[in-house]
Amino acid sequence: MSQTSLSGAQASKWGLRCGKALAAQLGASNPQGNSNECELNGERVVIKCAHLNTDSVGVSYLMLERLDAVIGAFELENGEFEIWRLSPDIYRQEMTGTRSQGPSAGKVGIVKKRIFQEYGTSLGRFAANTDT
DSSP states (O other), X not given: OOOOHHHHHHHHHHXXXXXXXXXXXXXXXXXXXXXXXXXXTTEEEEXXXXXXXXXXXXXXXXXXXXXXXXXXXXXXXXXXXXXXXXXXXXXXXXXXXXXXXXXXXXXXEEEEHHHHHHHSEEEEEEEOOOOO
16 A cells, blocks of 8 residues: 555654654653654664554665664564664665655665564564554
């Protein structure tokens, strides 16, 4: 199912709430703005959240240049999130372009969950209250 501007806006809002909740669980600084960029253990990271049936996350090429790590948070059936840390170098190497033909076209790289699992470091499982 393709995303509409409305469903995209709803997903973005959910991702911001999710990222902030997970940042608190991980002990990271409070993400500012609309990107979920924050500091975790002295590193500049972004927390990217994927709903249960979504198997990838996206990071803009510009953002990737200033990060020390990408944190992928993948929702599980029980509502928790499986959290993975991936280096920007591996992210760049493994990313594919977004299929979007909207504003993110040509600006965002997508990486699948299996890449985080294969090359990343597990940070554990955490709950995030995304209902509010």
